[in-house]
Amino acid sequence: MKLNRRAFIGTGAAAAAALSAPHARSASHGGKPKVIVIGGGAGGATAARYLMKDGKGEIDVTLIEPSRMYYTCFFSNLYIGGVRDFETLGHDYGGLAKAGVNVVHDMAVGIDRDTKQVTIASGAKLPYDKLVLAPGIDFVEGAVPGWSVAAQNKMPHAYKGGSQTQLLKAQLEAMPEGGTFAMIAPPNPYRCPPGPYERVSMVANLLSNINPTAKIIIADPKDKFSKQALFQEGWGRHYDGMIDWIGPEFGGGNVSVDPDAMTVTIDGEVTEVDACNVIPAMKAGHICEIAGVTEGNWAPVDGAGMVSKADPDVHVLGDSSAQGDMPKSGFSANSQAKVAAMAIRGELLGSKVFPAKFSNTCWSLIAPDDGVKVGASYAATPEKIAKTDGFISQTGEDAALRKATYEESVGWYEGITSDMFGSS
Known part of the structure; x- marks a missing residue:
């Protein structure tokens, strides 16, 4: 089946949207509970959007991201290969802002987990009840x-x-x-x-x-x-x-x-x-180190809600997390964000939380119209996020199947970027 934008977004709907009516608990600082999301990529943007969308306006969601335009690393190889235009990789945060997310284009430079505040480069200190870290990668010097x-x-x-x-x-x-x-x-x-x-x-x-x-x-x-x-x-x-x-x-x-x-x-x-x-060895984005939630190069989490093992009010998504069997990919981060958003809403609003399930597919283009893929489904166990089943393209596949696989990846790209940024 060709994976189009609507089909991709639907894959996360069951886990993300099945909620009881929200009843906001009083936040520690008064007013609506506050969630700060740091990092506006596949994990952070998705988390911010689903917290706002499924929280029905009962959560104050702030996204901190220094870049006004996000260029996806996934599909950037196709630009290098001459298959895709660079402009198609760029996405702005207008859709999230229109949905009610407070988008702050600044750099998070400090986190005080005791007072539950994030400091940004401008000097402002922003309070939170829950903090989501999705900064992607940095490199090992x-x-x-x-x-x-x-x-x-x-x-x-x-x-x-x-x-x-x-x-x-x-x-x-x-x-x-x-x-x-x-x-x-x-x-x-x-x-x-x-x-x-x-x-x-x-x-x-x-x-x-x-x-x-x-x-x-x-x-x-x-x-x-x-x-x-x-x-x-x-x-x-x-x-x-x-x-x-x-x-x-x-x-x-x-x-x-x-x-x-x-x-x-x-x-x-x-x-x-x-x-x-x-392409050097990688580690969690530096803000995870600043927050004190890393162990070695990565930030360990409990897969049931992507909750940091260092702090129950911090969630770490995507590339920065050490969670088990899932690869560090845009699809994984998007999948993890929906689980984290559901868990956060459950704590802050009392909405129902379902068992965490995850999925991932990684498509690759070898030559024009010669696409291959690998993927799996995952579930949270007490020890880690564990692979439950998987699939991979086979050598010797015919040209028609490889072309269909590439076209499926294009549908996925349109789907995930719409799911991240709320674009039409």
Whole structure:
């Protein structure tokens, strides 16, 4: 079945909307209970929208997000590959504001969990009864020797949507004929497990059209990666001889870079490159560290309501959370946001809370009209969010099925962005 916008939004309706009539409890500071959501991506925007929509106006919802326009990281590879226009990745917060969410375009710089206040860069202190953290990812400093965020203009990570995505594409387009592009792939766990390999596919698609003698090197610290058989089958079919994947057995985990010299050193061998995408090891967005809810690189949660294990009044969604079996993806964050919103409404309004169930699908485009997918359903257990069943595309599928899979992903994109931002 083709997944269109209406069908996608409907997948979360049963869990999100089945509520008893709201009766707001008195908040600690008087008036309506207040929920602050930090981060306006797939997790945060969805949580803010569902808290406002299903809270029937009985909750004061504030979304703190510094960017006025959100550019999705998911589907950004299609822009790099020349399949999608950059403008289609951008979404504003007008729909949320019209729905009644107080959208504050500022940076959260402090959290006092004792007094339940968030400090923003302007100096204002905002009180909350419940706090939702959905800041996405930050990078582990020193994860790739020679690279830091200060070098991101020379060797982009392009793992946060927006200008970095545009920069990487421009650098690819500027490569000399027969030049070399290198990707430094990240270690587990990281945002969007098939993302780097879809990116390689789309880089190859772009280069095969504008620079067909170019070469692509992937230095990877992992023995295997998501959808590996599907990607490698596709690379052989569409980009034969262009892509060289170097796993840890051949030094893919022993890598350093020199952004000034534009060199990549793999297991002691120095290679000059014309463009390089460094995707470092990742961690929870920095505001989670400021809040004191991290343990190691991530923020542990109880999957039943995405509740922080450090504080029952803090919920952590999406990429930043350590929750169990779900991948760090936009679909996962959107699914988790609906569960968290339901749990928060239950506590603040006394509405019914159903057992937490989650779903995820990750689509990847290998070449135009050659789409593949992997996905699963999940349930909250006392230990973690656990996978209950799953599916994956198969090697050898015919062209019609692969095209249908790609078209399904387009329907999903329209659905999830509408679900996040309340656009028509």
